[in-house]
Amino acid sequence: MSMEPPADLEAEIDALISRYPHPRSAVLMVLHALQERFGFISPDALEWTARKLGLQPINVWELVTFYPMFRQQPQGRFHLKLCRTLGCALAGSHELHAHLCGKLGLDPRAQGPQTTPDGMFTIEFVECLAACDAAPVMMCNDALHERVSLKRAEAIVDECQLAARHGFEP
Amino acid sequence: MAREQLLILKHAREPDYTPDLECYLRHGGYATLKRALALPARTLADGRVQSAPEQLRQEIMVSGLRGRGGAGFSCGLKWSFVDRKSGKPIYLICNADESEPGTFKDRQILHRDPHQLLEGMILACYANGVHLAYIYIRGEFVAGAKLLQRALAEAKAAHFLGSNILDSGYDLEIHVHRGAGAYICGEETGLIESLEGKRPYPRIKPPYFPAVLGLYQCPTIVNNVETLCAVLHIAAMGGSQYAKLGTPNNTGTRLASLSGHVRRPGCYEIEVGKVTLRDLIFDPALGGGLRDGRQLKAVIPGGVSSKVFKAGERVTLKRKTADGKETEQQVDMLDLPYDFDSLIAAGSMSGSGAIIVLDDTADLVAALANISEFFAHESCGQCTPCREGSLWMAKILRRLTSGQGRPADADDLKHIADQIPGGRTICAFGEACSWPVQSFVAKFREDFLARGAANEARRGGGGETHEMKIAATAGV
Numbered sequence: 203m204s205m206e207p208p209a210d211l212e213a214e215i216d217a218l219i220s221r222y223p224h225p226r227s228a229v230l231m232v233l234h235a236l237q238e239r240f241g242f243i244s245p246d247a248l249e250w251t252a253r254k255l256g257l258q259p260i261n262v263w264e265l266v267t268f269y270p271m272f273r274q275q276p277q278g279r280f281h282l283k284l285c286r287t288l289g290c291a292l293a294g295s296h297e298l299h300a301h302l303c304g305k306l307g308l309d310p311r312a313q314g315p316q317t318t319p320d321g322m323f324t325i326e327f328v329e330c331l332a333a334c335d336a337a338p339v340m341m342c343n344d345a346l347h348e349r350v351s352l353k354r355a356e357a358i359v360d361e362c363q364l365a366a367r368h369g370f371e372p
Numbered sequence: 373m374a375r376e377q378l379l380i381l382k383h384a385r386e387p388d389y390t391p392d393l394e395c396y397l398r399h400g401g402y403a404t405l406k407r408a409l410a411l412p413a414r415t416l417a418d419g420r421v422q423s424a425p426e427q428l429r430q431e432i433m434v435s436g437l438r439g440r441g442g443a444g445f446s447c448g449l450k451w452s453f454v455d456r457k458s459g460k461p462i463y464l465i466c467n468a469d470e471s472e473p474g475t476f477k478d479r480q481i482l483h484r485d486p487h488q489l490l491e492g493m494i495l496a497c498y499a500n501g502v503h504l505a506y507i508y509i510r511g512e513f514v515a516g517a518k519l520l521q522r523a524l525a526e527a528k529a530a531h532f533l534g535s536n537i538l539d540s541g542y543d544l545e546i547h548v549h550r551g552a553g554a555y556i557c558g559e560e561t562g563l564i565e566s567l568e569g570k571r572p573y574p575r576i577k578p579p580y581f582p583a584v585l586g587l588y589q590c591p592t593i594v595n596n597v598e599t600l601c602a603v604l605h606i607a608a609m610g611g612s613q614y615a616k617l618g619t620p621n622n623t624g625t626r627l628a629s630l631s632g633h634v635r636r637p638g639c640y641e642i643e644v645g646k647v648t649l650r651d652l653i654f655d656p657a658l659g660g661g662l663r664d665g666r667q668l669k670a671v672i673p674g675g676v677s678s679k680v681f682k683a684g685e686r687v688t689l690k691r692k693t694a695d696g697k698e699t700e701q702q703v704d705m706l707d708l709p710y711d712f713d714s715l716i717a718a719g720s721m722s723g724s725g726a727i728i729v730l731d732d733t734a735d736l737v738a739a740l741a742n743i744s745e746f747f748a749h750e751s752c753g754q755c756t757p758c759r760e761g762s763l764w765m766a767k768i769l770r771r772l773t774s775g776q777g778r779p780a781d782a783d784d785l786k787h788i789a790d791q792i793p794g795g796r797t798i799c800a801f802g803e804a805c806s807w808p809v810q811s812f813v814a815k816f817r818e819d820f821l822a823r824g825a826a827n828e829a830r831r832g833g834g835g836e837t838h839e840m841k842i843a844a845t846a847g848v
């Protein structure tokens with residue numbers, strides 16, 4: 203199997219590789235670039251990365267399986283990452299998680315990321331996001347939301363749904 | 373009244389301060405770098421000639437600066453260990469992984485004042501003959517990485533970076549490198565492995581001291597974001613002037629991240645050791661005290677890795693008087709000056725400067741369960757005591773918080789935690805995961821025993837109750 207990323211992405215990746223004296227060092231940055239474009243790291247993308255950097259696929263696979271931010275399956279269009287760690291737990295992040303799961307029809311007791319059947323939302327608990335003064339916090343894709351009340355969380359989900367319907371970024 | 377002393381956060385606190393180069397320059401940015409690059413060599417009394425980089429390194433030594441990343445190690449000493457004779461390139465890495473739970477100080481700098489970090493970093497690189505450096509930023513700081521990227525481009529366009537910086541003949545490239553959500557990448561040798569494109573398994577020391585065998589087996593300096601900002605201020609004001617801030621052996625200012633059950637959680641910049649834990653938590657200008665009607669229960673003084681203090685706990689305060697004599701006295705833990713040495717002498721540490729306050733509404737068994745869950749998730753898995761121990765502790769605590777515990781769990785937790793630290797593991801994560809367990813269970817033993825007994829009584833009395841089911845789903 204083969205995968206050739208579009209020329210602009212490959213140019214971006216070549217620029218990333220040139221930042222390091224050894225191409226292998228670029229692997230995390232390359233994986234980020236691929237995931238940003240395709241939403242997850244497919245077996246093809248993994249093998250392409252290995253070829254590109256002169257590595258064995260296992261050298262890349264062992265990273266994709268180790269680092270929590272890399273995904274091997276497509277995720278929801280909106281990825282909600284709720285902080286689970288102490289500061290946010292004290293401020294009610296578990297209630298927030300349960301509430302959002304309820305709203306999205308997902309299981310609050312399930313381990314790991316869960317995606318809604320329509321592929322719209324993925325919800326996941328993550329560790330301290332270094333914003334504990336604004337607990338509880340939640341990321342929606344790349345944006346960090348602070349002091350997220352139940353109401354605010356619902357509004358964020360509604361905004362995402364609206365954005366998806368009208369084809370713009372929330 | 374305790375006061376903040378703003379050095380690093382000075383501009384970041386101004387409401388109309390923006391993170392772009394123009395704003396930084398308007399506030400006197402890069403003037404220190406210009407001066408340092410133009411600094412002539414000087415001849416010492418004994419006839420030795422000291423280059424500008426050597427002078428800078430000496431200022432850092434004189435300043436007494438201690439690393440702000442967690443270990444509090446002398447920055448000047450760290451730099452002095454760098455192998456400058458190997459003929460290999462020397463690398464510098466800024467540790468912007470900020471993942472010790474409770475810590476959110478580096479974020480303030482990265483988001484509000486990235487050029488301050490860059491100027492400090494360029495100075496540190498110049499002082500150490502570094503020509504290629506990286507900023508390792510945690511993957512979740514997406515916005516921070518973009519801001520840094522922009523700041524780097526601006527600095528390069530303005531000739532503060534790149535080849536022949538400001539016509540000084542000095543070349544330096546700095547790149548942003550993003551992590552991908554693993555806490556262990558904050559440990560400096562794990563970070564180096566990660567930057568080499570491998571799993572972030574920490575390396576064993578010796579022989580892998582970064583100063584000698586770091587990135588690509590070359591001499592490497594790893595410094596925290598805040599440490600590198602302090603370098604800038606030391607270069608600006610001089611080491612001896614900087615050393616007048618703070619207290620002896622605990623000099624300068626420091627960012628404290630205050631969170632949990634306080635009225636005014638936030639990041640406060642204080643002179644090291646001039647402010648007590650009590651000030652930090654209760655002073656109206658700082659934490660502002662607890663919420664109405666609440667009582668203090670516990671304080672985690674240096675990130676979740678540090679040993680907890682119980683409200684009312686008496687600890688030993690060691691002080692050096694002006695004539696060098698050591699005095700010892702017993703004080704309430706709240707009266708500890710917030711510095712490196714006092715907290716260590718009192719049996720804990722100031723670590724990454726993260727203070728988490730727990731009032732009487734907190735369930736300490738659940739709090740420890742939450743902390744242990746973090747460590748079980750983040751252990752890299754290389755060392756058996758850490759990999760197995762962190763999981764066992766989390767499992768025992770999970771069952772205590774879900775109604776399946778027993779009174780003997782307290783002793784089991786202690787027994788496991790006692791067998792992890794003390795040089796049995798490759799990195800200090802082993803200590804980090806056992807210290808909270810050891811201290812919580814020792815200081816709040818009755819809470820753990822009572823929870824185990826209550827679990828058992830309820831199980832005896834007809835199986836899982838509704839409350840237990842709720843507790844099991846809530847996790848905390």
Ligand SMILES: Cc1cc2nc3c(=O)[nH]c(=O)nc-3n(C[C@H](O)[C@H](O)[C@H](O)COP(=O)(O)O)c2cc1C
Binds near residue numbers: 472
């Ligand atoms: C498990 C573990 C996690 C760490 N995480 C961080 C971190 O997120 N940021 C940081 O600056 N230092 C972290 N450190 C400390 C680094 O290993 C290193 O001491 C520090 O970056 C050195 O910088 P400094 O001397 O300027 O403090 C961690 C250490 C350990 C053992």
Ligand code: SF4
Binds near residue numbers: 573753756759800
């Ligand atoms: S102590 Fe834990 S985190 Fe550190 S190297 Fe060993 S297993 Fe990994």
Ligand code: FES
Binds near residue numbers: 290330332334475
């Ligand atoms: S505990 Fe949630 S951001 Fe730190």
